[in-house]
Structures are given as structure tokens and as C-alpha cells.
Amino acid sequence: MTGKAYLVGAGPGRADLITVRGLTVLRQADAVLYDRLIPPELLDEAPTHAERIFVGKRPGRHALRQEAINELLVRLVRDGLQVVRLKGGDPCVFGHVSEEAAALAAAGLSYEIVPGISSAIGVPAYAGIPLTRRGAAAAFAVVTAHEASEAASSIDWCVLAAMPTLVVLMALTRLDAVCARLISAGRDPQTPATLISRGTTAQQRVLRATLSTLPDAQLHAELPPPAVLVVGEVAALTDTLAWFDPTSVPEHHMLWEDE
Ligand SMILES: C[S@@+](CC[C@H](N)C(=O)[O-])C[C@H]1O[C@@H](n2cnc3c(N)ncnc32)[C@H](O)[C@@H]1O
Structure with a gap:
């Protein structure tokens, strides 16, 4: 064969x-x-x-x-x-x-x-966050957080900061750098920012904050990896649209990533 x-x-x-x-x-x-x-x-x-x-x-x-x-x-x-x-x-x-x-x-x-x-789309959905929304978010971008700490990053962070919705993967260990870089590139520090850990599984946890408060909030909450970060007005929708109950799915013993 x-x-x-x-x-x-x-x-x-x-x-x-x-x-x-x-x-x-x-x-x-x-x-x-x-x-x-x-x-x-x-x-x-x-x-x-x-x-x-x-x-x-x-x-x-x-x-x-x-x-x-x-x-x-x-x-x-x-x-x-x-x-x-x-x-x-x-x-x-x-x-x-x-x-x-x-x-x-x-x-x-x-x-x-x-x-x-992709976790970039599916994980926010499980926290009640659609990446686009009529009248509020007509575009989204997905980036890896590695780029935030790369001095030689080819990414234009001013363009990312202007995106209605930004999804950041591998963000947990570089949360400070990502939030700081977006703020210094012109994003309003009050912009909703939601971190979703171990999404779509029995261990899913959601941390809702703003760009300026998220790093401190995560210091206390200690959400484990892997996690997806969503920045933009849509990130606030988790307050009203969160629908997934992690206790409704069986525990499974995933080999979680350590970023
Ligand atoms: C190397 S990237 C691979 C992305 C993958 N190909 C995808 O489309 O989802 C790994 C990153 O995906 C994100 N990720 C994957 N699964 C996840 C989950 N269940 N919950 C939260 N984030 C997840 C995390 O940001 C993690 O650091």
C-alpha cells in the first residue's frame, strides 16, 4: 500500500x-x-x-x-x-x-x-467571546507573544494595537511585555482583556480584566498554561455571554504545555 x-x-x-x-x-x-x-x-x-x-x-x-x-x-x-x-x-x-x-x-x-x-478562535468561543461583532469589531489578528519580547520583531505593534480584536497565543509567560507593548503602541489601557486557560476542557478558567490590570490580576489568579489572551471590546462579552460550564465535561488527563 x-x-x-x-x-x-x-x-x-x-x-x-x-x-x-x-x-x-x-x-x-x-x-x-x-x-x-x-x-x-x-x-x-x-x-x-x-x-x-x-x-x-x-x-x-x-x-x-x-x-x-x-x-x-x-x-x-x-x-x-x-x-x-x-x-x-x-x-x-x-x-x-x-x-x-x-x-x-x-x-x-x-x-x-x-x-x-484553532485555539485562537475556539477557546474564546468557549468563554462567550466572538472575535468579530457587527458595528464594533470588523477585523481580528492573531499573534504569538514571543514577538512582544523580541527586540528584532518584524511585527508592527502600532498596527496590532489598532486592531479591533487581537488574539495572543503563548501569552502567559510574557503577559507583562504584551500588555506594556500594546499600551505603548497606543492602545487604551482600559481596553478589555480576557485570559482563557485550558479552554474547552473541564479545567477551563477565565480571567477578565483590562490591558493595564491584567498582569497584576494574573499574579493573583495564577491561571495555568496554556492560555489565549483576547484584547478588544469583544473581550468584555464574556461578562454576559459566557455559556460553558467546565464541570459539564469529563476530566481528561491532557499533557498540558509549559509554554
Ligand atoms: C504552539 S501554539 C499552537 C496553536 C495551535 N496550532 C492552534 O491552532 O490552536 C500553542 C498555544 O495555543 C494556545 N492554546 C492551545 N490550546 C489551548 C487551550 N485549550 N486553551 C488555551 N490556550 C490554548 C496557547 O496560547 C498555547 O500557548
Whole structure:
């Protein structure tokens, strides 16, 4: 049988937020390569014969280098296997998909990208926060917080500060830098800012503040990673539209990311 790789988005956390296509290919996999932020129930969906290979970061140990993951993917597909590369959220949003697809393409192997619900969109939704809103927010941007502490960032923070809605991923350890950078780039310090931790799961927690008060509020609240930050008028909608009760979903033992 000809091998093929499927670069699959697992969705933002809750297992049944994977797409039907993602679940279909997972159920036909011979090998599954996965990292952190993958609901464990999803691994049970792969056939019993499928090899399950963890390629993420382990505490105190280095993550497998991206090149090593690429090589592993290529080798397994060359061996004729149906390989699912399972990634948190959407594989095309801060998911290294281009590197893995490029390695497969260079080796002349076939692959398919199966989109998933990105945490950038799905996690705010679970806190009652739509990213756009008629009359108030007609555009949004998604950025990684790494850029806020990069002196050589190519991102224009004045443009980000002017976005009606800004979603910041990997924000927890750089919350001070992100809020300060947005304020110094011209964003009103009173702008609503909401942090959502471990979204869509039984451990979801929401911290609603403003750009100027959020870093202090988080010092006290200590929301654990991973977390999504939403900045903009829509971030206040969690006050009235929060609908998700985390106790309504079963606990699962996710390997949470340590940013
Ligand atoms: C390396 S990025 C990968 C993003 C992923 N490809 C996606 O589309 O969601 C990891 C970041 O996603 C966010 N994230 C992922 N899952 C999350 C969840 N369940 N709750 C809150 N944030 C989450 C956090 O900001 C985390 O630091």
C-alpha cells in the first residue's frame, strides 16, 4: 500500500471538537505522531495496531528537533504507512506545518492537511467571546507573544494595537511585555482583556480584566498554561455571554504545555 501523511488538527482541547475528516483518517492510521495539547481520548480512536509516537516536549528533556520529526514522518510514509501527524488546534496556525509538508514534498511523498479548530478562535468561543461583532469589531489578528519580547520583531505593534480584536497565543509567560507593548503602541489601557486557560476542557478558567490590570490580576489568579489572551471590546462579552460550564465535561488527563 502507498504511504501517506495526514497533518491533522485535533482542535483546541475538547476531544469531540476534532473534525469528522480528522477522526476518519485517525481511525485508519498505522502510526500517530502527536505532541502535547492532544486529548488522550483521541489516541484511543486509532486502531489498536497503530503505533503511537510522542514527539513533544517532556519535562526536563529536550523536544525532538523539528528535523527529527520530519525525518520520522518521511521514513514511516516511505515504509507504506498511513501516518497521522496530530497537532493541537489547527495545524496551519503556529503548527510548523510548512516544515513537515516541505519535507514530505521534497521526498516526493503524498500528504493531506486536515484543518482543525484553532485555539485562537475556539477557546474564546468557549468563554462567550466572538472575535468579530457587527458595528464594533470588523477585523481580528492573531499573534504569538514571543514577538512582544523580541527586540528584532518584524511585527508592527502600532498596527496590532489598532486592531479591533487581537488574539495572543503563548501569552502567559510574557503577559507583562504584551500588555506594556500594546499600551505603548497606543492602545487604551482600559481596553478589555480576557485570559482563557485550558479552554474547552473541564479545567477551563477565565480571567477578565483590562490591558493595564491584567498582569497584576494574573499574579493573583495564577491561571495555568496554556492560555489565549483576547484584547478588544469583544473581550468584555464574556461578562454576559459566557455559556460553558467546565464541570459539564469529563476530566481528561491532557499533557498540558509549559509554554
Ligand atoms: C504552539 S501554539 C499552537 C496553536 C495551535 N496550532 C492552534 O491552532 O490552536 C500553542 C498555544 O495555543 C494556545 N492554546 C492551545 N490550546 C489551548 C487551550 N485549550 N486553551 C488555551 N490556550 C490554548 C496557547 O496560547 C498555547 O500557548
